[in-house]
Amino acid sequence: MTLAMETRSGEAGHWGAEIRSDLHVRIEPRERGGVEIDLESRVKPYYGDSIRRQAEEVIEALGVRHALVQIHDEGALPFVIAARIEAAVRRAGLAEGTRVLPDRMALPAASAGDRMRRSRLYVPGSEPKYFINAALHGADGVILDLEDSVHPGEKDAARLLVRNALRAVDFLHCERMVRMNQLPLGLEDLHEIVPESPDLILIPKVETPDQVVEVSRRIEGVKAEYGVTRPIWLMPILESALGIENAFAIAKASDQIAALTIGLEDYTADLGVVKTAGGAESLYARQVVANAAHAAGVQAIDSVFGDVGDMDGLRAWGLNSRALGFEGMGCVHPLQIAVIHEAFAPTSAEIEKAQKIVAAFNEAQEKGLGVVSLGSKMIDPPVVHRALKLMERARAMGLAD
Amino acid sequence: MERDGGLVAILDKSALTANAAGRMVPETVNGRPQAPYKGVGQHHPAGTKASPPVRTAADYPDDGDKRVPDLETALRKCGLRDGMVISSHHHLRDGDRVALMALEAAARIGVKNLMWFPSASFPSQKGAIELMESGVIEHIEGSMNGPLGDYCTQGKMRGTGVLRSHGGRWQAIQDGEVHVDIAVIAAPTADPFGNCDGSHGKSACGSLGFALADSTYADHVIAVTDSLVPFPCIPWQIQGNNVDYVVEVDSIGDPAKIVSGTTQITRSPDRLRIAEFVARFLREAGIMRNGFSFQAGAGGIALAFVSYLKQMMKQDGVKARFVRGGSTKYLVELLEEGLTDYILDGQTFDLDGVRSIANNPRHVATSPFTSYNYHGKGNFASLVDAVVLGATEVDTNFNANVVTHSDGRLLHGIGGWQNCLSAGCTILAVPSFRDRIPVIGDEVTTLCGPGELIDVVVTERGIAINPRRQDLMDAVQGSKLPIRPIQDIKKEVERICGGKPQQPKRGDRPVAVVKWVDGTVLDTVWQIP
Numbered sequence: 007m008t009l010a011m012e013t014r015s016g017e018a019g020h021w022g023a024e025i026r027s028d029l030h031v032r033i034e035p036r037e038r039g040g041v042e043i044d045l046e047s048r049v050k051p052y053y054g055d056s057i058r059r060q061a062e063e064v065i066e067a068l069g070v071r072h073a074l075v076q077i078h079d080e081g082a083l084p085f086v087i088a089a090r091i092e093a094a095v096r097r098a099g100l101a102e103g104t105r106v107l108p109d110r111m112a113l114p115a116a117s118a119g120d121r122m123r124r125s126r127l128y129v130p131g132s133e134p135k136y137f138i139n140a141a142l143h144g145a146d147g148v149i150l151d152l153e154d155s156v157h158p159g160e161k162d163a164a165r166l167l168v169r170n171a172l173r174a175v176d177f178l179h180c181e182r183m184v185r186m187n188q189l190p191l192g193l194e195d196l197h198e199i200v201p202e203s204p205d206l207i208l209i210p211k212v213e214t215p216d217q218v219v220e221v222s223r224r225i226e227g228v229k230a231e232y233g234v235t236r237p238i239w240l241m242p243i244l245e246s247a248l249g250i251e252n253a254f255a256i257a258k259a260s261d262q263i264a265a266l267t268i269g270l271e272d273y274t275a276d277l278g279v280v281k282t283a284g285g286a287e288s289l290y291a292r293q294v295v296a297n298a299a300h301a302a303g304v305q306a307i308d309s310v311f312g313d314v315g316d317m318d319g320l321r322a323w324g325l326n327s328r329a330l331g332f333e334g335m336g337c338v339h340p341l342q343i344a345v346i347h348e349a350f351a352p353t354s355a356e357i358e359k360a361q362k363i364v365a366a367f368n369e370a371q372e373k374g375l376g377v378v379s380l381g382s383k384m385i386d387p388p389v390v391h392r393a394l395k396l397m398e399r400a401r402a403m404g405l406a407d
Numbered sequence: 408m409e410r411d412g413g414l415v416a417i418l419d420k421s422a423l424t425a426n427a428a429g430r431m432v433p434e435t436v437n438g439r440p441q442a443p444y445k446g447v448g449q450h451h452p453a454g455t456k457a458s459p460p461v462r463t464a465a466d467y468p469d470d471g472d473k474r475v476p477d478l479e480t481a482l483r484k485c486g487l488r489d490g491m492v493i494s495s496h497h498h499l500r501d502g503d504r505v506a507l508m509a510l511e512a513a514a515r516i517g518v519k520n521l522m523w524f525p526s527a528s529f530p531s532q533k534g535a536i537e538l539m540e541s542g543v544i545e546h547i548e549g550s551m552n553g554p555l556g557d558y559c560t561q562g563k564m565r566g567t568g569v570l571r572s573h574g575g576r577w578q579a580i581q582d583g584e585v586h587v588d589i590a591v592i593a594a595p596t597a598d599p600f601g602n603c604d605g606s607h608g609k610s611a612c613g614s615l616g617f618a619l620a621d622s623t624y625a626d627h628v629i630a631v632t633d634s635l636v637p638f639p640c641i642p643w644q645i646q647g648n649n650v651d652y653v654v655e656v657d658s659i660g661d662p663a664k665i666v667s668g669t670t671q672i673t674r675s676p677d678r679l680r681i682a683e684f685v686a687r688f689l690r691e692a693g694i695m696r697n698g699f700s701f702q703a704g705a706g707g708i709a710l711a712f713v714s715y716l717k718q719m720m721k722q723d724g725v726k727a728r729f730v731r732g733g734s735t736k737y738l739v740e741l742l743e744e745g746l747t748d749y750i751l752d753g754q755t756f757d758l759d760g761v762r763s764i765a766n767n768p769r770h771v772a773t774s775p776f777t778s779y780n781y782h783g784k785g786n787f788a789s790l791v792d793a794v795v796l797g798a799t800e801v802d803t804n805f806n807a808n809v810v811t812h813s814d815g816r817l818l819h820g821i822g823g824w825q826n827c828l829s830a831g832c833t834i835l836a837v838p839s840f841r842d843r844i845p846v847i848g849d850e851v852t853t854l855c856g857p858g859e860l861i862d863v864v865v866t867e868r869g870i871a872i873n874p875r876r877q878d879l880m881d882a883v884q885g886s887k888l889p890i891r892p893i894q895d896i897k898k899e900v901e902r903i904c905g906g907k908p909q910q911p912k913r914g915d916r917p918v919a920v921v922k923w924v925d926g927t928v929l930d931t932v933w934q935i936p
Contacts, residue, residue, distance in 0.1 A: 026842065027842070027843070048842055049842055049843050049844055049908075051814045051909070051911035051912070052813065052814075052843070052844055052908030052909055052911065053843060053904075053905070053908055053909065054909070055909055056905060056906060056909070060905075080842070081841075081842030081843040081844070082843065083843060083903060083904065083905065084905035138903060139676070139677050139867060142677070142680060142867055142868070143676055143680065176903075339676070340676035341674075341676060341679070
């Protein structure tokens with residue numbers, strides 16, 4: 007028996023009766039005999055040939071010459087199959103060749119720094135079954151999460167899944183966001199993710215401005231290496247007392263920052279207080295974030311509301327959040343999206359008032375008047391600016407013509 | 408009836424013929440010549456209805472006490488012998504114990520080559536496989552799924568399966584295509600005279616409509632109950648005047664599997680999206696208006712649909728004249744909140760449904776005769792404004808499959824599905840793919856519903872309207888609903904799934920046929936190698 011010290015078997019993915027849209031791949035390197043593929047699949051009568059073909063292609067490109075490859079497929083889509091095989095090959099310490107990336111969708115238009123960000127739907131980066139329909143539910147953004155929803159042992163595999171999803175999945179009108187891991191692990195994420203041009207990257211647990219600078223530099227480096235020119239916006243997440251204290255400096259740390267947000271689970275843990283539905287314990291922190299964001303000229307975005315069953319609580323939280331100056335919040339379930347959009351929508355009274363102000367402004371412009379007045383009242387320029395912005399949002403939400 | 412096993416085997420090698428839908432179907436099934444499907448409304452039957460033998464009260468006890476000690480005795484007294492047809496019914500669903508009890512009693516008597524004629528079979532009745540292996544049952548005509556479905560599609564059953572809709576089963580009995588020798592009716596409540604009721608008793612299940620045809624047309628009828636009451640059993644859904652014997656047993660079924668405690672709405676966001684689209688479609692198309700009617704089943708999407716529709720009915724101040732069950736808590740709420748005048752109920756799925764049908768005179772039990780029978784002077788199904796159904800596959804001509812998986816394995820019974828297609832607006836609510844398998848294809852594996860009767864396909868990726876329904880197209884024009892050509896949705900899903908699926912292999916031996924509502928043969932289920 008030869009001592010195959012350098013080779014080890016590698017596994018990735020999941021299978022079983024409860025698993026959907028995923029697969030499990032096990033690769034056992036061999037000395038000779040070529041690549042043998044042993045395939046079991048729930049969809050074998052329909053896609054058995056296609057899965058086998060794809061597996062052969064990916065394995066060959068990754069430079070594996072001799073191995074036993076066991077695949078248990080539970081109806082995974084091609085981009086998932088490619089990611090799982092690549093993860094297994096890498097875990098076996100074998101990936102020497104070039105990786106096989108799935109065909110890339112046409113990239114949607116680059117997103118604007120100040121685009122509407124009322125809702126962002128979190129999707130665990132290790133659960134491919136949630137990826138494909140995530141955009142259907144109409145959130146402003148979809149976040150493919152590499153951080154807290156991914157087990158530490160699955161970080162490498164999730165990174166490949168998210169990379170492939172950014173290429174192969176149509177996220178429709180949603181902003182394509184990725185939440186990277188904390189530094190320094192997060193820097194490894196950037197090498198896989200940035201070449202696929204996500205619209206925005208969320209940086210977790212930011213406490214000091216130099217963390218943002220480090221991420222931003224690394225992004226620029228990878229962008230240059232891969233020739234990516236479109237913007238990749240940043241959204242730092244403040245999740246500690248120190249982060250809140252540094253909020254303004256963080257918001258100003260990079261001109262790629264589009265928004266500042268807060269993570270209340272970790273923040274309340276840092277303070278050693280209980281997170282309540284009313285949120286009194288985090289009121290100060292949320293006000294600081296809102297103020298710092300506005301001072302820095304970026305959007306203020308609130309945390310998530312974790313109780314998926316409590317729609318009334320969510321609505322109340324959202325209304326309060328908007329009143330504090332936030333422009334949106336996170337969603338942990340698609341059912342939360344409509345409620346959040348409703349909460350962050352301007353009221354009909356606000357729209358009516360803004361319409362009057364805008365009309366007065368237009369009239370003053372036409373007449374060449376420097377001063378805008380409504381009835382007997384003089385209207386200050388910031389009020390006009392706010393009314394114009396509100397009308398723009400109202401139109402984007404389909405609330406005004 | 409000469410139904411010798413050997414003879415059947417020879418006749419089953421009969422020629423195949425192409426029917427009007429272009430499907431190859433056998434000309435003879437289980438020794439009986441068949442009419443191939445001719446098109447919707449094209450088959451006009453002649454002749455008279457089947458008639459059961461005349462009986463005389465002289466042969467039945469004057470005191471009305473028809474009780475016998477056990478099922479074996481009852482079957483012997485009915486003259487059970489080789490090759491007979493024994494029928495049973497699925498109002499107790501997966502909780503039913505009576506059908507197997509009867510078939511096992513027949514096995515003890517020692518008869519062979521029975522045809523079991525259930526209104527539907529369930530996984531808990533997989534014991535029928537042993538009875539087929541030992542020759543007691545020759546074949547099954549009725550829905551088969553789970554282990555029985557696999558047994559049939561693997562070609563292990565001696566005769567050919569015949570799949571009929573609920574209305575088609577009534578039609579087959581009434582037209583004399585199937586002559587029931589002995590009907591065994593599971594009765595949640597019965598009296599010694601044989602009057603039966605489904606809405607009371609420890610195994611209450613609601614309506615007994617599926618057993619009505621058998622009670623009328625069978626040579627012999629046995630009522631089996633675990634809740635015997637003194638005459639009269641009120642209400643009587645089955646008339647004791649049609650019943651020969653009454654058997655009392657400890658339990659006719661497992662209550663936990665007869666009705667679910669509470670039926671649950673799906674929490675899957677994709678399915679909720681489909682349900683919401685369906686409700687919005689009915690509203691935007693103007694179908695949801697005062698005095699309208701609809702039918703939806705008890706699946707997750709259908710329940711969610713009812714809940715969305717209810718909100719919209721309340722918002723718009725709209726009330727339905729009637730809704731058709733399968734009743735559930737959600738239909739009962741509509742009734743109790745005054746949002747519908749009536750529930751016309753074919754079967755009762757949960758405890759709220761059972762409570763309501765027992766107590767509310769506006770919650771009415773119906774039968775396949777009133778609801779579905781195509782060989783009658785009309786039926787209720789075509790009076791319904793909109794029906795929401797599922798499907799395993801649909802093609803770009805809107806033809807749909809509900810009985811087999813796309814690999815040809817038997818998966819579901821037809822139920823009332825085919826009959827419901829005659830509603831004013833027939834909507835299939837389906838995910839666009841399941842486990843990477845696209846639901847919309849070039850051609851369905853097994854044809855159960857002709858595309859000309861299917862009006863709308865609603866998926867999470869958009870709504871396709873049958874081009875034959877320009878009126879519906881016009882009605883929703885200008886709405887915000889994602890109306891798309893069916894080919895468009897198909898193309899998108901094929902891109903997601905990595906191309907069209909390959910064609911699964913199938914054998915060339917028919918193992919079952921799918922009947923259309925008029926008794927003609929619509930398609931063939933083939934053996935899977």
